[in-house]
Amino acid sequence: MKLRSVAVAFALTVCATGLLAQGPKPTPVSLWHNVQGVINGKRLLPGSKRFQPGSRNADYYTIDGVNAIARSYVLKHHGVVQCSNFPNGSLLIKQNYDVSHKLVNITAMLKCKGYDTADNDWVMANYSPAGKAIAFGKVALCINCHAIAAKSDTVFAPPPANLLSPKTIHVYFPAKKITIPYLKLLKKYPHSIMQ
Ligand code: HEC
Incomplete structure (x- = not known):
């Protein structure tokens, strides 16, 4: 247990100092550990609300969480829309709940300079509520859709600021x-729909 914490701390230090090429990359286990830290820390992505509306039954309600690095960066820039380059070590998560408030899965993105330079250097991951990694790394599905929010470093501002059309x-x-x-929401905020 102690050894694992040391490994996690090291992986994060490496990410935060930009020495990724020389050190260990984050793993599904180390990132899950950090995701739990965000959940326990209860820091919300500035501008978001607990159990805000998601778009599908799998994310009927969502909670957007952040670590301290991401939170202070977003606050400094007065919201996600003005954030064009999240600092190393920024971690954002989205807890997805169904209509009966049951947790379905948790998606996460960790900024790791040098990890994926072509796609803004995010480690993308999707976990089951028990922490099983369903997807991890340079996940095309995640990256391609998040690319719509290219101006804000592929991070979407919480609803109703950035919405996607059903199409x-x-x-x-x-x-x-x-x-x-x-x-x-789409009907009420048509100008928030991104292309
Ligand atoms: C169809 C487009 C789409 C796909 C595919 C998608 N996302 Fe998202 N994601 C969004 C939108 C839109 C939001 C903003 C809604 C919200 O915050 O509730 C979002 C929010 C998030 C957030 C919270 C930070 C932010 O950008 O607001 C994380 C973390 C995240 N997604 C990770 C992932 C991961 C990891 C995957 C792949 C497993 C993924 N997403 C797949 C559209 C998508």
Whole structure:
């Protein structure tokens, strides 16, 4: 247990100092450890709310969490929309809940300079509520959709600031229905719809 914490601390230090090429990369286990830190720390992404509307049944409600590095960067820039280059070690997570408030999965993005220079250097991951990595690393599905938010370093501002049209969502999740609360948001905030 102690050894594992040391390994996690080392992986984070390496990320935070930009020495990734010379040190260990974050692993599904080390990142899950950091994700739990964000959940326990209860820091919300500035501008977001607990149980805000998501777009599909798998994320009917969402909670966007951040670590201290990401939070102070977003606050300094007065919101995600003005954030064009998140600092090393920034960690953002999205807890996805179904309509009955049951946790379905947790997505995470960790900024790791040198990890994926072509795609803004984020380690992308999706975990089951028990911490099993469903996807991890340079995940094309995540990266391609997040690229829509290129101006803000591929981070979306929380609803209703950055919304996706049902058409765009269906490109990535063809079988998933858009929820009624999300359709209402789209109707109320048409200028927030990103292309
Ligand atoms: C169809 C487009 C799409 C796909 C695919 C997608 N996301 Fe997102 N993601 C979004 C949108 C839109 C938001 C903002 C909604 C919110 O914050 O509740 C978001 C929010 C997030 C957040 C919170 C930070 C932010 O950008 O607001 C994280 C972390 C995240 N996604 C990670 C992932 C990971 C990891 C994957 C792949 C497993 C993934 N996403 C796949 C569209 C997508």
